[in-house]
Amino acid sequence: MNHPSGETHAEREERLRHLRHPGLRDFSWPEIEPLASRLERAARVFECRGQTWEMLEALNSRGGWAVRPDVWVRGTCVPFFVYGWKGVFLIWSIDYRWTARQAGMVMPAREEIQRELGPNWPGQVEAIFHSPREATGYERQLLVDEDSARPIDIVIVGGRIDEVLGDWEPVGKVGIDPEWGRALDAASKPRWWRSAEGWHKAPAPPPHEQL
Secondary structure, eight states, X not given: OBOTTSOBHHHHHHHHGGGOOXXXXXXXXXXXXXXXXXXXXXXXXXXXXXXXXXXXXHHHHTSXXXXXXXXXXXXXXXXXXXXXXXXXXXXXXXXXXXXXXXXXXXXXXXXXXXXHTXXXXXXXXXXXXXXXXXXXXXXXXXXXXXXXXXXXEEEEEESOHHHHHHTOOXXXXXXXXXXXXXXHXXXXXXXXXXXXXXXXXXXXXXXXXXX
């Protein structure tokens, strides 16, 4: 009898005999697909993320921009949190494909950051799916989430995202004071082990739900 890998039973037993230990009866063979396809796509997206990071580093090197990786917002990880005088951008890398369901999943993060920036800011936080292997350019997709019936506003950027953001026109033609970015950089530095009172023992970090 041949195993799914093409081995005979005897060959399989010989290969696995060094792994056997008391209490282990046998080895199973789970399905390969669709998990293999999922992991293969994840590897491609990971490569795209590296390309996105390189482009955003190029943008950051020009000055006036900040790039913060892996910012968690309402249970969603934002791989690239970017801000500058032209706006605030939440960026996810993709490999060509994306779905309305994926776009709907990132909308709560966008809405939360919009809320945190306050009602007096006239700008709009942009949620971006970036496909670095496509031609440089962008388009805005306005959709409706089929499950929640909530609106989806996602920007699809291809190619050189540093160029796209460099040429970005702020909503309402109102930019962000560059001093705000510097103030945010200073205020967002780790605080819980520093103390104006000169404590020698670091205070406890804030509860996770406050982050």
